[in-house]
Amino acid sequence: MEHDKHDRITIVDEGVPRDEMRSLSRRNSSVSIGSGRGRVVAPENLLPITYRTLSFKVDDTSGKDVHSNKKEQEQIKGLAELDYHLLSVDELHKRLATSPQGLQSEQLSRLVARYGRNQLSPPPSRWFRTLMGYIFGGFGSILLGGCILVFIAWQPLGRPPSQANLALAIVLAVVWLLQAAFNGWQDWSSSQVMASITTMLPDQCVAIRNGNPTDLTAVDLVPGDLIQIKQGNKLPADVRLIHASADVKFDRSILTGESEPVPGSVDSTNNNFLETNNIGLQGTYCVSGAALGIVVGTGDQAVFGRIASLSNGRRTELTPMQKEILRFVLIIASFIITFVIIIIIIWAGYLRRDHPDFIDVPTLIVSCVSVGIAFIPEGLPISISMGLTIAAGIMKKNKILCKSLATVETLGAVSVICSDKTGTLTKNEMFVTDCFSGSEEYTSDAAKERMAHGIPNKSINLVRSVGGLCNAAEFDASTLDRPLHAAKVFGDPTDQAILRLSQSLGPVNELRAQWKKTFEIPFNSKNKFMVRVMKSVDEGSAYLFIKGAPDMLLSKCAYVITRNGETEALSQSDRSKIEAIKDRWSAKGKRVILMAQKPLSSDAVNATCDEKAVLESAVDGLTLVGLVGLIDPPRDEIPSVVSTLRGAAIRIMMVTGDYKLTAQAIAIECGIIRTHPDLVHDIKALDSDEGSIKQPGATTAIVISGPELADLSDSDWDRLCGYDEIVFARTTPEQKLRIVKEFQGRNNIVAMTGDGVNDAPSLKAADVGVALGSGSDVAIEAADIVLLDSFSAIVEAVKYGRLVYDNLKKTVIYLLPAGSFSELWPVITNVVLGVPQILSSFLMIIICCLTDCAGAITLAFEKPESDLLLRPPRNPKKDRLVDAKLLGHAYFFIGLYECFMSYAMAFWYMQRKGIPFSAMVLRYGSMDPKYDPDYVTQVANEASSIYFVNLVFMQFFNLLAVRTRRLSIFQQPPILNKETQNLLLFPAMVFALCVVFIFLYIPALHESIDTTTVPVEHFFLPIAFGLGLLFLDEARKYSVRRWPKGVLAKIAW
Incomplete structure (x- = not known):
C-alpha cells in the first residue's frame, strides 16, 4: 500500500514494513476539534478534550472514513499505527538501532538530521488577526470612530467645509496609525523579552549515551535515546518504559484532565498507544518512583506535539492590572457619555432653538468627539505595556524569570512569603x-x-554501607578521577552529602x-x-x-x-x-x-x-x-534580605520539612526569628488568650510543626496568622497547601517557594509561586517565577512589582489634569456660558495624543523611590489604581490650578486686546456690533493658543512633581544621580516644545487649524505658574512626611 508522506508522521526506521492501516469510523462528538458547533472551551480543557477525542478515534478503527478534518485524520492515522508499546525490548532496540548502553556518538548526527530537534514547530502566523488587533485594539477604535465623524463634519455636513475640521480628522488618522504601529512594535518587543526568558528556564534530562549518564537539554534528545526518569521529572519526549520501579506513577492531567496518577509498567496494558501504561507521554510528570525508558517520539511526532498542532489557541483572560485599567476606562467612559449627553441636550433643547447660529451640527459633532477623545488617556496603554516589559527585563537581569507579565503586577502586592529552607535560604551545599554509631559520637x-x-x-563500616546502598544519588562516572569534593553527583542534596561520606569511607x-x-x-x-x-x-x-x-x-x-x-x-x-x-x-x-x-x-x-x-x-x-x-549553612545575604523585606512590611515564614529545633536554629541564623529562643511560642500559646495577645511594639514568634496544624480551629488560625515571625516545621505538601489557603483567607497576598514535586499544589495555590532553577520540573512548571540564582533576587522582584503599580498611578495622575479636566471646561463654558471655546478641539487632540503622551511614556522608566520598600504592600481589594484620592488630587488640586491659570492667561490676553469677558459671556456668538467678528475670531484663536501653551508648560512641572508620591524632588532628583535620574523626561519636554512650535509657528497651518503665534511673555508666565505648582506640591509632600497622620497625609494619593 502506498502512503503519501504527509498522511502520517512516524518515527520508525526506514525499511521497516508498516502495518496495514485501519480506517476510523467514529463521528465527531460535540467536543471534537472538528465539531462545527462553535462551542467555546476553557483553555485548561483544550488539551484534555483533544487528547480524549484522538484516543476514541484511535480505538475506533473499523474501516470506515473518519468525519474529521484532513489534519486530524493524518494525526489519527499516525497514532493508530504506533506500536512501540507492543514490541519486546529487543525488538525495540532493533527498531530504533539502540542498545542497553544507549546511543553511540557516531549515530547522533544522522538521527538529528532525520528527526530534527525535540521541539514543536512554531504555530502558523495569524498576521491578519494580529494586524487587526493593532489597528482596532485599545483606543484605536475610538480614535478611528472620532476620525470618521470629524471627516463627516468636514464633508458632507460642513457648509462650507471647515479646514480646521479636515486638519483635525487628518491628525486623528495619523495618531491612529502611529498608535497601531507602536502597539505592533511593543508587542514584538514584549514577545522578545518573554521568549528570551523562556529559553532560560531549565529543561534538562539525564540520558545514557556511550554507556554513561549524560546531562542533556531536552531539545537534543532523539528517538532511540535511553533516559533516566525520577520522581519530579517532566518527561521531555514520548518514552517506552523498559525498567520501572513498582511505585512509579505519572501525572497525565495536563493531557487527560484526570488528577489520579497513572501507574507505569514495562508491559503493555492497552492496544491504544495513548492509553497503555508502558508509554510515558511528553509533558507529563513522574510523581513517584523511577524508571528507564527509550525515547520513541520527539517534537511534532510526540503525542503532545500532535495535539498542540490541533488545539486552538488559548483565550487570554484579563490580568488584575488590566481589570484595574478597564475599571478606570469605564469610569472615564461614564463621564464622557454623561457630558456628551448633557451637551446634546443643551444644544437640542436650548441652543438650537434660541441661538441657531451659535453651534451647527458639524461643530456639535467636533465638540462631542473632542470631549470623548480628551477624556481618554491615550498614553496609558503604552505606559502599562512598557512598564511591565521593562520590569520583566530588569528581573531577567537579576536572574528572576517571570513566566508572564501579569506576575509582575502581583509581586508588588505580596504581604507574606512562605519560604522553603533548603537551597532557598541555605546554600544547598549540604x-x-x-x-553516631556503636554508642560513639564522632565527626x-x-x-x-x-x-x-x-x-x-x-559500626562505621555499616554506616558507610547503608549510606551508600540506601541512596538514590549517583556519581558522574566521567568525574570520578577528580577529588571527592569536585566530583559531580546526580541526586538530592541530602543523598549527595551521604554518598560523599560513604565514598570517603x-x-x-x-x-x-x-x-x-x-x-x-x-x-x-x-x-x-x-x-x-x-x-x-x-x-x-x-x-x-x-x-x-x-x-x-x-x-x-x-x-x-x-x-x-x-x-x-x-x-x-x-x-x-x-x-x-x-x-x-x-x-x-x-x-x-x-x-x-x-x-x-x-x-x-x-x-x-x-x-x-x-x-x-x-x-x-x-x-x-x-x-x-x-x-547546609544559610546564604550569606539572607539576613539582609529578610531585614529588607521586613522593612517593606512583608512577613517571611519558614515552611520546611525539618525537625522543629533544626528549623528554629536556621530561622534564627537567617534573621526570620529575632525573638530570644526562650520567648519563642509553641502551640500551647494558641490555647491561651493571654499568651497570644500581642503587646504594642512587641515582636511575637512561634514555631509549630505540621502535625499540630490538624487540630487548629479558625480562631487558632486567626491568632497564628497574627504572629510576626512564624516557622512551620515537619510540614507535608497538604499542610503547605493549607498554610497558603489560611493566610489567603485572612486578606494576605501569599508568595510560596518550593522545589519538589509535592510542592506543586501549594505553588499553584499561592498568589505567586516561586521555584528554584535547581528544583524539580513539576515545581518549575507550577511556579509563576523561577529564581535562577539566589533567593535574594526576590527583593528586586518585589521592588519592581511595586514600581510598576506606582508608575502607572503617576501616569494617570499626570494625564488627567490637562488631558481631561482642563480640556473639559472650555467645552462646558462654550456650551453653557456662550463664550468662545477657549481651547480649540484640534489643540485638545494635540495635547492628549502628542504633548502629554510623550511625558506619560517616560514615567514608565521612573526609578524606584527610596522609600518604596519602606511602605506596606498595597491591598488589591482596597488600594485601587484610580480612587477618590487620586481623582481628587488630579482634578481639584493640579487640574483646578492648571485650568484656572490657563483661563486667566487667555481671558487676560483678550482683555488686553479690547475684548472683555463681560462682552462674551451669555452672548452665544451674538456680540455687540462694535466688535468686528473677524477680529474677535482672530483674538480668540490667539487666546486658544495661549491656553494651549500654558497647559503644555505647566505639564512640564507636573511631570516633575508626580515623579514622587511623598519624597521631595531634591530627594529624588531627575538628573545627576544614577539611582533616581530619568533622563528621558527632558527629551519628552523637547518633543512637546517641538510640537508647540510646529503648530503655532508655521504660518501655513494657521488658517487650517485656527492657531496663531503667541507673544513671548506667554512662554515665561507659564514657567512661573509651573514653579508655583511644583512649590505647592513640595509643600504638600513635606506636610505628608512631617505629619504622617495629618489630614493631608490621609488624603494623599
Whole structure:
C-alpha cells in the first residue's frame, strides 16, 4: 500500500514494513476539534478534550472514513499505527538501532538530521488577526470612530467645509496609525523579552549515551535515546518504559484532565498507544518512583506535539492590572457619555432653538468627539505595556524569570512569603559534619581517619554501607578521577552529602557491585524516609535498608548495632541518648538522618516485593545502624534580605520539612526569628488568650510543626496568622497547601517557594509561586517565577512589582489634569456660558495624543523611590489604581490650578486686546456690533493658543512633581544621580516644545487649524505658574512626611 508522506508522521526506521492501516469510523462528538458547533472551551480543557477525542478515534478503527478534518485524520492515522508499546525490548532496540548502553556518538548526527530537534514547530502566523488587533485594539477604535465623524463634519455636513475640521480628522488618522504601529512594535518587543526568558528556564534530562549518564537539554534528545526518569521529572519526549520501579506513577492531567496518577509498567496494558501504561507521554510528570525508558517520539511526532498542532489557541483572560485599567476606562467612559449627553441636550433643547447660529451640527459633532477623545488617556496603554516589559527585563537581569507579565503586577502586592529552607535560604551545599554509631559520637573527619588508618570499627563500616546502598544519588562516572569534593553527583542534596561520606569511607562502586536492588520506595515529604530492599549477589541474603527522619524511624527500631558490629536490643537509655543527640544537633541547625536495616528472607523478598508489604516490614523490628548530622549553612545575604523585606512590611515564614529545633536554629541564623529562643511560642500559646495577645511594639514568634496544624480551629488560625515571625516545621505538601489557603483567607497576598514535586499544589495555590532553577520540573512548571540564582533576587522582584503599580498611578495622575479636566471646561463654558471655546478641539487632540503622551511614556522608566520598600504592600481589594484620592488630587488640586491659570492667561490676553469677558459671556456668538467678528475670531484663536501653551508648560512641572508620591524632588532628583535620574523626561519636554512650535509657528497651518503665534511673555508666565505648582506640591509632600497622620497625609494619593 502506498502512503503519501504527509498522511502520517512516524518515527520508525526506514525499511521497516508498516502495518496495514485501519480506517476510523467514529463521528465527531460535540467536543471534537472538528465539531462545527462553535462551542467555546476553557483553555485548561483544550488539551484534555483533544487528547480524549484522538484516543476514541484511535480505538475506533473499523474501516470506515473518519468525519474529521484532513489534519486530524493524518494525526489519527499516525497514532493508530504506533506500536512501540507492543514490541519486546529487543525488538525495540532493533527498531530504533539502540542498545542497553544507549546511543553511540557516531549515530547522533544522522538521527538529528532525520528527526530534527525535540521541539514543536512554531504555530502558523495569524498576521491578519494580529494586524487587526493593532489597528482596532485599545483606543484605536475610538480614535478611528472620532476620525470618521470629524471627516463627516468636514464633508458632507460642513457648509462650507471647515479646514480646521479636515486638519483635525487628518491628525486623528495619523495618531491612529502611529498608535497601531507602536502597539505592533511593543508587542514584538514584549514577545522578545518573554521568549528570551523562556529559553532560560531549565529543561534538562539525564540520558545514557556511550554507556554513561549524560546531562542533556531536552531539545537534543532523539528517538532511540535511553533516559533516566525520577520522581519530579517532566518527561521531555514520548518514552517506552523498559525498567520501572513498582511505585512509579505519572501525572497525565495536563493531557487527560484526570488528577489520579497513572501507574507505569514495562508491559503493555492497552492496544491504544495513548492509553497503555508502558508509554510515558511528553509533558507529563513522574510523581513517584523511577524508571528507564527509550525515547520513541520527539517534537511534532510526540503525542503532545500532535495535539498542540490541533488545539486552538488559548483565550487570554484579563490580568488584575488590566481589570484595574478597564475599571478606570469605564469610569472615564461614564463621564464622557454623561457630558456628551448633557451637551446634546443643551444644544437640542436650548441652543438650537434660541441661538441657531451659535453651534451647527458639524461643530456639535467636533465638540462631542473632542470631549470623548480628551477624556481618554491615550498614553496609558503604552505606559502599562512598557512598564511591565521593562520590569520583566530588569528581573531577567537579576536572574528572576517571570513566566508572564501579569506576575509582575502581583509581586508588588505580596504581604507574606512562605519560604522553603533548603537551597532557598541555605546554600544547598549540604555536607555531613557528625556521625553516631556503636554508642560513639564522632565527626565525619574522625570517621574518615579511622577507616583510612584501618582502625577496626564495624559500626562505621555499616554506616558507610547503608549510606551508600540506601541512596538514590549517583556519581558522574566521567568525574570520578577528580577529588571527592569536585566530583559531580546526580541526586538530592541530602543523598549527595551521604554518598560523599560513604565514598570517603570506602569505594561505593565496589559496595554496590555486591548488592542487587529489588525494590525501592523513594524519599518523599510525607513518609520522610527512603527504603531499599537489596539482595547480596554472592550470599543470597536480603536486607531492607532505610534512612530518614529520627522522629519517624526511632520508634520502629528494636535493635542497635554495637561498636564491633553486633546486634543487641535497643534499651530505653539508648533511646534517651539518641534523642538527646538528635536534639543537640538539631539545635545547632543540623539535619539529622537515622540509618537502619532489617534482614529479610530471600523467599519473602521474592514473594512480597510490593510497596505495601515493604512498608509493613519497616513498621517494626529495625536495627539502628547510626545517625548522621548534616549542615547546609544559610546564604550569606539572607539576613539582609529578610531585614529588607521586613522593612517593606512583608512577613517571611519558614515552611520546611525539618525537625522543629533544626528549623528554629536556621530561622534564627537567617534573621526570620529575632525573638530570644526562650520567648519563642509553641502551640500551647494558641490555647491561651493571654499568651497570644500581642503587646504594642512587641515582636511575637512561634514555631509549630505540621502535625499540630490538624487540630487548629479558625480562631487558632486567626491568632497564628497574627504572629510576626512564624516557622512551620515537619510540614507535608497538604499542610503547605493549607498554610497558603489560611493566610489567603485572612486578606494576605501569599508568595510560596518550593522545589519538589509535592510542592506543586501549594505553588499553584499561592498568589505567586516561586521555584528554584535547581528544583524539580513539576515545581518549575507550577511556579509563576523561577529564581535562577539566589533567593535574594526576590527583593528586586518585589521592588519592581511595586514600581510598576506606582508608575502607572503617576501616569494617570499626570494625564488627567490637562488631558481631561482642563480640556473639559472650555467645552462646558462654550456650551453653557456662550463664550468662545477657549481651547480649540484640534489643540485638545494635540495635547492628549502628542504633548502629554510623550511625558506619560517616560514615567514608565521612573526609578524606584527610596522609600518604596519602606511602605506596606498595597491591598488589591482596597488600594485601587484610580480612587477618590487620586481623582481628587488630579482634578481639584493640579487640574483646578492648571485650568484656572490657563483661563486667566487667555481671558487676560483678550482683555488686553479690547475684548472683555463681560462682552462674551451669555452672548452665544451674538456680540455687540462694535466688535468686528473677524477680529474677535482672530483674538480668540490667539487666546486658544495661549491656553494651549500654558497647559503644555505647566505639564512640564507636573511631570516633575508626580515623579514622587511623598519624597521631595531634591530627594529624588531627575538628573545627576544614577539611582533616581530619568533622563528621558527632558527629551519628552523637547518633543512637546517641538510640537508647540510646529503648530503655532508655521504660518501655513494657521488658517487650517485656527492657531496663531503667541507673544513671548506667554512662554515665561507659564514657567512661573509651573514653579508655583511644583512649590505647592513640595509643600504638600513635606506636610505628608512631617505629619504622617495629618489630614493631608490621609488624603494623599
